[in-house]
Amino acid sequence: MSASPVSELSAAVERAVSAVGGDGLAVGLERPADPGHGDYATAIALQLAKPLRSAPRDIAGRIAAELESEFIESVEIAGPGFLNLRVTPSWHRHAVGRVLEQGSRYGAGAIAAPGRIQVEYVSGNPTGPVTVATARNAAYGDSLARLFEFAGHDVGREYYFNDAGRQIDLFGESLKARAAGAEPPEDGYQGAYVADVAAELGLGPDADVAAWARAGTDAMIGRIRTTLARFRCSFDTWFLERSLYETGAVQRAIDRVRAEGHVYDADGAVWLRSSALGDDKDRVLVRSDGSFTYVAGDLAYITDKLERGFDTAVYVLGADHHGYIGRLKAAAQALGYDPARVDVQIYQLVRLREGKMSKRAGRIVTLDDLLDAIGVDAARYALVQRGHDQPIDLDIDLLTAQNAENPVYYCQYAHARIAAILRRADGGEAAEPDPSWRPEPAEAELVKALAGFPGLVAEAAERRGPHRLAGYAQDTAKAFHQFYKQCQVIGVEPPVERSRLALCRATAQVMRTALDLVGVDAPESM
RNA sequence: GGGGGCGUAGCUCAGGGGAUAGAGCAGCAGCCUUCUAAGCUGACGGUCGCAGGUUCGAAUCCUGCCGCCCCCGCCA
DSSP, X not given: OOOOHHHHHHHHHHHHHHHTTOTTOOOOOBOOSSGGGOSEEEOHHHHHHHHHTXXXXXXXXXXXXXXXXXXXXXXXXXXXXXXXXXXXXXXXXHHXXXXXXXXXXXXXXXXXXXOEEEEEOOOOOTTSOOBHHHHHHHHHHHXXXXXXXXXXXXXXXXXXXXXXXXXXXXXXXXXXXXXXXXXXXXXXXXXXXXXXXXXXXXXXXXSOHXXXXXXXXXXXXXXXXXXXXXXXXXXXXXXXXHHHHHTTHHHHHHHHHHHTTOEEEETTEEEEOGGGGTOSSOEEEEOTTSOBOXXXXXXXXXXXXXXXXXXXXXXXXXXXXXXXXHHHHHHHHHTTOXXXXXXXXXXXXXXXXXXXXXXXXXXOOBHHHHHHXXXXXXXXXXXXXXXXXXXXXXXXXXXXXXXXXXXXXXXXXXXXXXXXXXXXXXXXOOSSOOTTOOOOHHHHHHHXXXXXXXXHHHHHHHTTOTHHHHHHHHHHHHHHHHHHHHOOOXXXXXXXHHHHHHHHHHHHHHHHHHXXXXXXXXXXXX
16 A cells, blocks of 8 residues: 555654654544644644643644654644644645556555455345345445455455245245236235236246246346346355255254354254354244254355355345344354454435325336436435435435436536546646646645545445545535636646646546445546 | 434534534525536524533543334244
């Protein structure tokens, strides 16, 4: 990982901090809300007051005296002991040059400790289409995988099809009933798509339920894959639960935890003593009728994942599955793995507010319907822009009728505007701003926005929060639009024009990267 | 009853120990003879659910309470 423009500044502060006795401390630089407080600020002197047993302002003064960097123009001690830094024009030039030099890799590799990490996401039953509720899983999981990969992890993306068990049997029964013109079972699948699939399969009325189930799930898997590809979600592997039973992996996993002493028999069933491993209760592995439970499949599946070499297995699950956390970690531990290698990310549920439009068009429940209504870009953005532990309300009216006001277009518009400028400039851009460049405030703000990208990527990856990228894209777009309004690019003095063109190219690059990480296109024109 | 998540502007939500708490939308007032007005500028809008605690400093951490959502199956 190469140093980012901001980390070069904080490294200089860290050297000064070490010199006054704060050895090895990481210094966080933040951008003050008040421009009077400089370009970057740190409260490190306040934090050092206690360990150094000195007054914060004195410490700040000593740090300031030790501070040496070609990129820092001035240091000021303010308030209770803040250090306010102002950067030099050469830093702005350097920062823009850094973006252009690294191109699409700018901000990449930001993570401190890269590893092999699997992201398992969506994983809906192959008994129905991808719904809007599941779409949040898809948008979040895919963006998280993109973010991990960009930040430096070796990522595997997997979809786990629960193509075994009672739900699948019910699906088969429902299909067969529809094919015969009858109603599906009471607790079967009622959706209109069931009849479509049944007709499409063309199985004879005498085909058995298992054949219907098998053909039906195969058909649904095909549909799901098509929808997800449209939603720009990619998977490296499509894992079938039934394969775990077919290969005997489930039985082997049960034998393994039994050998470890985590299993007991009661009421004719086989139980996992998960309550001793942090779960809130024991779990049945083999029912009294001899059939395996879903938990038994989990044991085999975790084994399979971790034995494939992943350091961490991330599960992306909806809030209604939060009880899974304890169960999965207990399962991992029972198998002898460090439960920390199982990383469950829970996202809160999507509530769909149906407005006038959706009433007219019928209930919008599937992802395909949502995409038909608002397009992939708006849908991806809407579903990842909020923190995953925050419940979200989707107002279809707002997303469609007011789509011109949607933040995604604001971001895309910034990129399109830059593209227009670059088209006009016709390739005369420099690789770096001119040495004489003295950025105006709007330019300096834009540079600082770009400079913050690598740090943001690292933080977003660490916190598993790709929504940060959406917010970042919006902030950067705002900085660009303000720059655009205040600073003419084409036709000003050549050194300034060259510098601004370089800044434009750097901005376009970062916008492309940030938007790509949330699965949104950066158009050349709008 | 037990557990998890969330209460921040009229609405949807960022921010998760630092200075005067932000954005988008809605609404008000302005800005197109220059690179895309899907834009910009200004004003308006807040007891950060409530009450304690920790701290030099709390929207942020801790405890309790209130409210909303979700889970608590030999379903998946």
